[in-house]
Amino acid sequence: MSSFAKFLLRRLLAVPLTLFIITLVLYAGVMLTPPEARVSLYMPPNLSARLTEAQIANLQEQYIQRYHLRDSFAAQYGLWMGSLLSGSWGFSPALEEDVLPALLRRTPVTLELAFYSLLLFIPLGLVSGALAGWRKNSAGDGLLRSLAFLATSVPPFIISIILLVVFYINLRWFLPERISDSLRFSLEAEEYRAFTGFLTFDSLLNGRWDVFVNALQHLAMPVFTLSLAHWATLARITRVSVAGERRKDYVLAAQARGVRKTGLLWRHTFPNTLAPSLTSILLSAASIMTGVFVVEIIFGFNGVSDLITRSMRGIPDAPAALGFSIYASALTLLLTLLLDILLALTDPRVREEISQ
């Protein structure tokens, strides 16, 4: 088997394995609660409207029996996993909706934010970091280092407040929420078809420039907030490795041969310094999901995080909490996997490191 196929197989197998460990730990958390609370994972929707309390208690007991909720951890976990895999993630009492469809419906909103953030911070971080590292201790390097330091020290939620005050309240350039109210209706019109769920893609496919521009105006602030800290981390790491690589003999040799600066940096040095930057990108991709949810709440994007905050309004809601946890970690894993494969395609050393 070629080393790439081996790598691909290993990475693909790691996803279900990690999910297995995560669900084990999660269900161990669920075991903290009594069977009467656990049974909410299986209860059919809208009972309180139709049945009396005694009838509900009776039904609960039946479900406890049917799903062996008083038996061992292994038995309960197996049954729960079975229903999870068959797509019934339970009915959330707080959201008054089935958990899985509710999550899936909001997914494109979250993915669109994550997508544009990755698209913005990866090239910016690599290029600015490499340039600064190439001319270490120059004025530009100093500027980058102070900017990067500020970006990692000031919490994103404070940056979002400042952005909102300056660019929304005062300048009206960018807007919170996902799309302006005046355009929301045109999305529900018959001739508008949702192909991907990404507003920016769908609007172009439908030939609606006004929606496209509007969507970008709404995306600007959250994407900037989300990219900033990750840009800083990536730029710092790239800077250090490029600065270290520059002093190596082969770079000096190429310089002595008369290779011009652009070729020297981008063709000779930069590709050899990628490994630490790629690791940093992967770790960022994992943590960007947390940031996506936070940014969604602050900027009023009605994505998945809107669901999860609504499900936390005081009534116990195990199906929503569990569903969100599994959903969020699966999404993170897929994002990391995707980047992992992309990176391995570009750098053979990453493949070898991981398949060892």
Next chain:
Amino acid sequence: MTSLRRFLVRPQNLLALGLVSLFIFTALAAPLISPDDPQSPGIFRRVGRSSERTPQPPSPGLPLGTLPGQIDVFHALVWGARQALTFGLTVTLSAGILGSLWGLIAGLTGGWVHNALMRIADAFLAFPVIAGVAFLNQMLLSALIANGADYFSPTQGFIVEASGPPSPLQLLLSKVEPLTLTLILFSWMPYARLMSAQALRLKQAEFMQAARALGADGLRLLRSHLLPNAISPALVLAARDVGAALILQSTFQFIGLGGGAPWAAILAQGRNWIIGPRGALLAYWWVFLPATLAIALFGIGWNLLGDGLNDLLDPYTAQEP
């Protein structure tokens, strides 16, 4: 000695020490700087009628003015330092000890135990913190209600309104802030990775083999040879984590998914007043600036301290000009 001198010569290290000691001093001396008012105890001291919504500007006796509802900003800021420090140190120490032990066990045993332990650490890394906050909040809520609590709020912990004294389980759960627990559960992995790598490397080092050949037993090897050599990168990480933990806590407090972060609570209470009338930027600056600066400087201070420790403890990077 020379490395310590080099540490003290750099201005950014002095700034780090200055900031961190300022926060420690404020935390320790809070009762002297802003004495508690027996009329209105607690961090959020009320100094006027709560129905009065307009924040009042600074005046003698109220150096940083008030929040809507006439809460003394200065008092909350000073006492907030105590909570911020307690929280940051609790999370960092617990996560650091848990993760280091995890990594040491993994690194020293090796083989499949190592693989299994590190897989679990990777699984935790793939799990978004915000899902952890939501999940633990829900589980604690269910557990508390099942044990007879009447009411639970993510910002105030659980409240038993009637029905006699709380049960031991309730007491235990009420002592644990869901957010503290979550952040500990989600910040130990880097320590585990670091320590397992260190242990794997040092296990084979010549000085370890020499000590083993001289008859040192396992515990002695661990305590006098492995730990002192392996611990320094963990210390660097820990210093940075104190600030990072506070920033995460503040973020969750601000978006309403957690509690116990007074500085972020100042911002959350004043959020409608951050923007002044007719969009005037910072017309009510005392609502926004002091708390923002406190959070940012706390992060910067510990972050810089971590950078400084890194240079101090790692002779290889310190050689670099």
